Amino acid sequence: MSKHYWLFKAEPHIYGIDHLNAAPKKIGRWDGIRNYQARNFLRDQVAIDDEVFIYHSSCKNVGIVGTAKVVKTAYPDPTQFDPESDYYDPKSTQENPRWVSVDIQVTQTFPRIIPLAEIKAQPKLENMVLIKQSRLSTQPVTKAEWDYILKMV
Template sequence: MAKHYWLFKAEPHIYGIEHLAAAPNKIGRWDGIRNYQARNFLRDQVALNDEVFIYHSSCKHVGIVGTAKVVNTAYPDPTQFNPESDYYDPKSTAENPRWVSVDIQLTKVFPRIISLAEIKAQPLLENMVLVKQSRLSTQPVTADEWKVILSLLK
């Protein structure tokens, strides 16, 4: 099976790369996704060992801050069942959960942020989902886009 590449958006004040770096074995649960298209990617396409860009959004310095890999595929997001969680969904049940999580393991913290402006300035990235559909929290990245973004660190 071919490896896939993804970009996962995080609000660093809620769960950013620093939280993932501090987690046991640098593994964390990617939860709280409440967009059906993003959920479908997580549920139906994200696979074990897929590689992930961690993207900080809704902050002063938005951009890609590092990489991770998928270490556990889709399972019911426990936050949907917790009435005290911001991600609680009263219509979701254990028998029919609406939302899923995956577990990811940090693989690299970048020495600098690759900013959205820098990404948009790259002609080879003009068709990237991030550029075309910027609000999607879980999105595919092509193998070529992955290579171009990594080359920006050099």
């Protein structure tokens, strides 16, 4: 099976690259995904050693801030079972969980943010899911897009 490339969106004030960098071994659980298309990517396609862009959204400086790799594939997201969590889902059960998490490990923190405006200005990136379907929190990235963005750092 070939490696896949992804972009995971995070709100940095809740859980961003700084939180991951502060975690033991720079590994953290990617949870709270409550979109079925994003869930299906996590559950059905994201694999060990896949590469991930970490993208900060819903903040002053939106853009790609670094990379990570997948170190644990899909498992039930524990936040769906916690009534105190913002991500609680009363329709989800231990026997039939609706939502999944993956674990990722930071591999690089960029020296600068690659802003969304700069990404949008690149003709070679015009077909990125980020541009076409902006609200999707977990999205595929092509190898060509991955390589091009890494050159922008």
